[in-house]
Amino acid sequence: MMTWLDSTQTSLSEDLLQYSSRIDSYFVGDGSEQQREDNRSRLEIGVINTLYEGGVNELRHRVAARIDLPRTQNRLKLEIRGDGEEGINGVAEGGDGAEEKRLSIGLRYQKLLLEKIKFRVRGGVRASGGGLNPYIRLRGGLSFGVGSGRLTLSENLFREHITGSGYSSRVQFTHPVRQGLDFYSTSAVTWFNDEGHFQLNQDLYLVKALKKRHLLTAQVGADGLREYQHQRVESYYLRLSYRRPLYREWLIAEATPEIRFRRESGFSKEHLLLLKLVAIIGGNG
Numbered sequence: 546m547m548t549w550l551d552s553t554q555t556s557l558s559e560d561l562l563q564y565s566s567r568i569d570s571y572f573v574g575d576g577s578e579q580q581r582e583d584n585r586s587r588l589e590i591g592v593i594n595t596l597y598e599g600g601v602n603e604l605r606h607r608v609a610a611r612i613d614l615p616r617t618q619n620r621l622k623l624e625i626r627g628d629g630e631e632g633i634n635g636v637a638e639g640g641d642g643a644e645e646k647r648l649s650i651g652l653r654y655q656k657l658l659l660e661k662i663k664f665r666v667r668g669g670v671r672a673s674g675g676g677l678n679p680y681i682r683l684r685g686g687l688s689f690g691v692g693s694g695r696l697t698l699s700e701n702l703f704r705e706h707i708t709g710s711g712y713s714s715r716v717q718f719t720h721p722v723r724q725g726l727d728f729y730s731t732s733a734v735t736w737f738n739d740e741g742h743f744q745l746n747q748d749l750y751l752v753k754a755l756k757k758r759h760l761l762t763a764q765v766g767a768d769g770l771r772e773y774q775h776q777r778v779e780s781y782y783l784r785l786s787y788r789r790p791l792y793r794e795w796l797i798a799e800a801t802p803e804i805r806f807r808r809e810s811g812f813s814k815e816h817l818l819l820l821k822l823v824a825i826i827g828g829n830g
Contacts, residue, residue, distance in 0.1 A: 550792065551793070554795055557826045557827075561586055561826055562584055562586055562827060562828075564612075565586040565612045565613060565614070565623075566584060568612060568623065569614045569615060569616050569617075570616075572614060572617050584615050584828070585613055585827070585828030586611060586613045586827050587611050587825065587826070588825075588826040588827055589608070589610070589825055590606075591607040591822050591823030591824060592604065592606055592607065592822055593605050593820070593821045594819070595817055595818070595819050595820075596817060596818040596820070598816055598817070607821070608625060608648060609626055610623075610624065611624055611625075620654055620655055621653070622652070622653045622655075623653075624650070624651055624667070625648070648671070648672050649669055651669015651670065651680070652669060653667045654666045661688075661689070662685055663684075663686045663687075664684070664685050665683070665685075665686075666681070666682070666683055666684075667684075668680065668682070671705070678707045678708070679705070679706045680703065680706070681703070682702070682703045682704075683701065683702045683703075684699055685699065685700050686698065686699035686700075691718070692720075693720065693721060694718060694719055694720035694721070695718070696716070696718050697715075697718075697719075698715070698716055699715045700712065700713070700714055701713045701715070708737075709738050709739030709740070710738045711735060711736045711737045711739075712735070712736055713733060713735035714733070714734050715731065715732070715733040715734075716731070716733075717731045717732075718730045725754040726751065726752070726753050726754075727751075728749075728750070728751055728752075729748075729752065730748070730749050731748045733745070733747075734746075743770065743772075744768070744770060745770065745776075746766065746767075746768045747766055747768075748764060748766035749765050750762060750763065758789065758790050759788070759789045759790075760787070760788045760789075761785075761786070761788075762784075762785070762786040762787075763784070763785050764785075765782070766782055767781045767782070768780055777808070779807065779808050780805055780806060780807040780808065781805065781806045782804070782806070783804045784801055784803045785802055786800070787801075791822070795825040796822070796823075796825075797821075797822070797823045797824075797825065798821070799819075799820070800818070800820055800821075801818070801821075802816070802819075803817050803819065804816055805817070
């Protein structure tokens, strides 16, 4: 059984790299061995089951892919995104606040400007309400050291056919507490032009690396809305996530118990448990 799993994963990984290499061949490059090694295209397929109080559960699928194009100096990538995005340490990556947990496919172009500013453009279509929702996003980011920590500032402009346009500002501060333990703080403000309000988010994380690819992440956060001069908190939440390889390094399991307090339920305490199982095909980049 395990041999069959390994051979299937290896075969699919090779197919993915060959497919991405064919797409990459349309671009100008030297076709060097280094360029082939730079191809770390990756596909993630998984399931997420959220268990609520009262025996209610919600099962959904996760599909995410990144096709690397080394001949473009990895400035251009083909992406399939869904169910939100998160970084390697379980800390949410900065979006623009408008990105829904719906499947999307598009292209990403990024380039380093003035040796410090990272510029990124994303464009594509997203499934929305049974139809297709074209979108485009522009992002500029600046990251620099602050003592032993690191501060990242980013600005995003977005436009979608259905949800409209807006912009967001995001600040993330990262600081090592001690060996294997890191602190993250992320703050984001997003303006939605069509809806006429701001969305506010604040999250604090402690990420502990227990051993290779074993991560324990504690998170506390809040989100809210600001309309004209009125500002209100919509929810508070506390999460504790444990992520580890279940088989080899390509089958990953994660469990996240959460306690949350939502305005719509009078800020009464609610419990839920998120269980995630993801298979990784292709590179580990």
